[in-house]
Amino acid sequence: xxxxxxxxxxxxxxxxxxxxxxxxxxxxxxxxxxxxxxxxxxxxxxxxxxxxxxxxxxxxxxxxxxxxxxxxxxxxxxxxxxxxxxxxxxxxxxxxxxxxxxxxxxxxxxxxxxxxxxxxxxxxxxxxxxxxxxxxxxxxxxxxxxxxxxxxxxxxxxxxxxxxxxxxxxxxxxxxxxxxxxxxxxxxxxxxxxxxxxxxxxxxxxxxxxxxxxxxxxxxxxxxxxxxxxxxxxxxxxxxxxxxxxxxxxxxxxxxxxxxxxxxxxxxxxxxxxxxxxxxxxxxxxxxxxxxxxxxxxxxxxxxxxxxxxxxxxxxxxxxxxxxxxxxxxxxxxxxxxxxxxxxxxxxxxxxxxxxxxxxxxxxxxxxxxxxxxxxxxxxxxxxxxxxxxxxxxxxxxxxxxxxxxxxx
Amino acid sequence: xxxxxxxxxxxxxxxxxxxxxxxxxxxxxxxxxxxxxxxxxxxxxxxxxxxxxxxxxxxxxxxxxxxxxxxxxxxxxxxxxxxxxxxxxxxxxxxxxxxxxxxxxxxxxxxxxxxxxxxxxxxxxxxxxxxxxxxxxxxxxxxxxxxxxxxxxxxxxxxxxxxxxxxxxxxxxxxxxxxxxxxxxxxxxxxxxxxxxxxxxxxxxxxxxxxxxxxxxxxxxxxxxxxxxxxxxxxxxxxxxxxxxxxxxxx
Ligand SMILES: Nc1ncnc2c1ncn2[C@@H]1O[C@H](COP(=O)(O)OP(=O)(O)O)[C@@H](O)[C@H]1O
Ligand SMILES: [Mg+2]
Numbered sequence: 001x002x003x004x005x006x007x008x009x010x011x012x013x014x015x016x017x018x019x020x021x022x023x024x025x026x027x028x029x030x031x032x033x034x035x036x037x038x039x040x041x042x043x044x045x046x047x048x049x050x051x052x053x054x055x056x057x058x059x060x061x062x063x064x065x066x067x068x069x070x071x072x073x074x075x076x077x078x079x080x081x082x083x084x085x086x087x088x089x090x091x092x093x094x095x096x097x098x099x100x101x102x103x104x105x106x107x108x109x110x111x112x113x114x115x116x117x118x119x120x121x122x123x124x125x126x127x128x129x130x131x132x133x134x135x136x137x138x139x140x141x142x143x144x145x146x147x148x149x150x151x152x153x154x155x156x157x158x159x160x161x162x163x164x165x166x167x168x169x170x171x172x173x174x175x176x177x178x179x180x181x182x183x184x185x186x187x188x189x190x191x192x193x194x195x196x197x198x199x200x201x202x203x204x205x206x207x208x209x210x211x212x213x214x215x216x217x218x219x220x221x222x223x224x225x226x227x228x229x230x231x232x233x234x235x236x237x238x239x240x241x242x243x244x245x246x247x248x249x250x251x252x253x254x255x256x257x258x259x260x261x262x263x264x265x266x267x268x269x270x271x272x273x274x275x276x277x278x279x280x281x282x283x284x285x286x287x288x289x290x291x292x293x294x295x296x297x298x299x300x301x302x303x304x305x306x307x308x309x310x311x312x313x314x315x316x317x318x319x320x321x322x323x324x325x326x327x328x329x330x331x332x333x334x335x336x337x338x339x340x341x342x343x344x345x346x347x348x349x350x351x352x353x354x355x356x357x358x359x360x361x362x363x364x365x366x367x368x369x370x371x372x373x374x375x376x377x378x379x380x381x382x383x384x385x386x387x388x389x390x391x392x393x394x395x396x397x398x399x400x401x402x403x404x405x406x407x408x409x
Numbered sequence: 410x411x412x413x414x415x416x417x418x419x420x421x422x423x424x425x426x427x428x429x430x431x432x433x434x435x436x437x438x439x440x441x442x443x444x445x446x447x448x449x450x451x452x453x454x455x456x457x458x459x460x461x462x463x464x465x466x467x468x469x470x471x472x473x474x475x476x477x478x479x480x481x482x483x484x485x486x487x488x489x490x491x492x493x494x495x496x497x498x499x500x501x502x503x504x505x506x507x508x509x510x511x512x513x514x515x516x517x518x519x520x521x522x523x524x525x526x527x528x529x530x531x532x533x534x535x536x537x538x539x540x541x542x543x544x545x546x547x548x549x550x551x552x553x554x555x556x557x558x559x560x561x562x563x564x565x566x567x568x569x570x571x572x573x574x575x576x577x578x579x580x581x582x583x584x585x586x587x588x589x590x591x592x593x594x595x596x597x598x599x600x601x602x603x604x605x606x607x608x609x610x611x612x613x614x615x616x617x618x619x620x621x622x623x624x625x626x627x628x629x630x631x632x633x634x635x636x637x638x639x640x641x642x643x644x645x646x647x648x649x650x651x652x653x654x655x656x657x658x659x660x
Contacts, residue, residue: 001537016525170449192564319521323582324483324510326503402482406517 001329003336010337019343024305025110027298028382029352034291035378036353036370042284044368049276051367052191057132058235059097061242062267063089063228063249069257071172081264082222083206084250086179089230090161093244095237102210102227109202110175111163118159119201120176122209123229130229138185146205149212154185158199169365174202179212191365219389242266251331275336292381298345299385306338306393310400317397318405331398339383346382350375414424427622428491429590430456430479435488437474437644449485456623457534459615463632464625466641470473471626473594475641479623480513480592480633481505493589510538514583514620516593520575522567528578529563530552535586557611573604590621597631609634614623629656 001009014021030192049053065081086101103122108115127133128140135154145152160169160183173180181204190198210223218224232241246257246266255261310317317330325333354375360368420600448471455464464472468548477483478490481497489498493512497505509515522531541549554560557577567575576596583591586660593612597605609631616622624635632638633653640648648659 002540005537007542012525012530315521316523319517320525320534320538321506321517322480322509322521323535324506324586326506326538328503329506329538403477406482406521 001327003332006329006332010340011164011334014025014337014340020253020305023347024302024341025348027059027286027294027301028342028385029298029349030344031291032349032378032382033352033356034294035288035381036350036374037356037360037406038287038291039284039377040282040353040357040368040370040372042355043371043374044285044360046277046284047281047369048366050273051274053130053276056269056272057130057150057231058269059232059238060130060234061230061238061245062268063230063245064265064267065224065226065263067262067265071231078172080219080221080224081226081228081249082219083210083225084222085249086228088248088252089228089245091281093241095241095244097231097233098126098129098163100124100130100229101206101408102229103214103223103317104226105209105213107176107202107213109159109163111169111172114163114165115158116162118156119211120195120204120213121201122204122206122213124206127203127229130231133186133190133203134188134203136188137168138183139205141205146207149207150205151179151181151212152184152205152206153181154187154203155201156187156197156201157189159202160198162188176202177213181208196409199344238268240285242268295378295381295385296305297392298382299389302341302386303337303389303393306334306390307396309337310334310393313397314400314405317400318402318407321400321402322406327398330400331394334394335387335390336399338394339386342382342386342389343379346379349382350378353378356392416583427457428455429458429460429493431491431621432475432478432485433489433491435478435485435490437471437478437483438486447644449478451488452644452646453488454639454646454649456621458589459619459621460637461612461622461635462639463635464623464639464641465627465629465632468627470641471644472641473529474517474644476592476594476623476625479590481508482514482515506538510535511586512589514586514588514591515574516579516583516591516596518595520567520572520579522575522578522582524567526590527564527566528559528570528581531567531638532582532585533579533604536583538585550581553585554578556584557581558607571604573600574605576600576604576608577611580615584615584620588620590623591615593622593624595625595627597628598625605631629660632656 002104056328063081083101089096090099093202100123105120105122106117109118124146125142127141138154140154141150141152163169163174164172169183172183174183187198187203208336209366216223230245232238232243246294249264250257253263329371354370355369357368360366432455433453435449436447437454439446439448452475464475466472471581472485478485481492484498491497491498492508497508500508509635523534526534529547529550533546536546536549551560552561554563557575557580559577559581562574567578570578573611597608600608612622612624613634626632633656635653638648638651638653638656639646640651
């Protein structure tokens, strides 16, 4: 019997048993839909994270106080980054274009009847340049404000909307720990990044933070800071800058390059992209693996139903053999039925999965996408699952003794 | 092609060419040891081309087993079987499938039509296994159905047909590949006397058109309408050539 004829015959048999066929396909449908959706969402997350880091700029270097190792210890090391370190980087390293030290805090911010807890970042005007953080109205504080310890702040767009729902806050006052500060600018919308959301943040001159909030000596060596944001003179000089920064800081902190002694961590955009890439890739693989298990379960479902079908159709098999079907005819008949079930289930599942991915793309910032590769993979895999799980029942069918099969009334 | 040349004539076992079916010392046993059942016990007989004969005997006497051997559905445990001059005991599974497809037409007591297919499609099935083209299949199946008087029921499903009608479709399916022999195992066992007569009439016509017809039956009235009766008892042929007129003496 030729292949086309076998497909038509399988179609007749499967559609004669529509309910059973669709239930059999259900497992594959669910498996396939979840594979497509999970890969789509995972890749969306990957792309989203990568984009976030790309927006940092390729010349950015973060010098972060402490190391992953030290941070695991309960007691913070005394040898922290201090304001003087940042000044040293700015003045002593030639390949550096701008340096912005950063103190992080969290305070209650009051404006009229509205109170919000907000992240406070104390920094210098260079921050705006290094981190591509622009104002949408008003201005960012300048060197003069820093020198004067001016009581001025720039606030994030979301914070602005919450504290001043009625409109433009520039020129208005907010109170933090009993002191009033004038709002001189509102930051452009940027969204969350690495756990901090610029839109919910209040920026203050670093000198104002030390003088009015945290104090002048927060470590044995001066004003402790959490991060030094640095931009290299050009993207090509990032590696040189990284090297020189590390050397200078070790000299200042009197440490060697030993991992155990290290007092700071340097991250560049490339590092960050790599780390995030690894995490999201692992996430995607995990999601796909979980979904893959349901595909496997679907395949076993097909095998199960095909075995039942072989038992139920022994007479048909006997009859077909009596009128001239060879073992390979019977084998291919049952294989084709299994493959049709799994391919059809694969296609329907793919459709549902694509729909799910589109929904995610509409409803969340994840740019969940459907790659042709994912579809090809899922349909290919479900087809092979049909083949794989169809072999055993089909062989059982092909090997049936026609006499025994015909006898079973 | 599967048909191997006939064994060389030096072989003393070569049967006369006119015999379509030739069993030589055929035995068939089932099981082992204590449970050993001898279904066929050194059976030898021949059936010539265009014969019309029936096989009779008590239940369990080996009639169906013999039919299965003749129809290449089963292999003898020992002995030789020549079909149309060809020793089929040495053929492989693939070749036997082809012989069943092209040389043999089977008819069963329970019709064995596929419920998901129409009458026409059921009759087309053997040709699909023979590799006949779609158009020719359709034409020949319709022709066969017209021949058995089912021309007006081509597109009915088996469950829309009476027992007699289903058996006619099964006969059309059996003859559509123009077999050498037609094997019917109790074809009228499930039919009333009127439809039995109609089916026998069809067999008569088919025999007249040159097909060898072999039928198992336990109804003497049915057997009497054939030309020869082979009588089985306990796996042996005790009357290989009984005339319908002589049936009374055996009964
Ligand atoms: N597949 C089998 N396994 C075991 N015994 C069998 C099998 N087929 C037939 N027999 C036995 O062989 C004998 C002949 O059976 P069968 O040819 O069906 O008889 P009949 O058709 O004349 O009633 C019986 O005793 C039956 O029980
Ligand atoms: Mg019987």
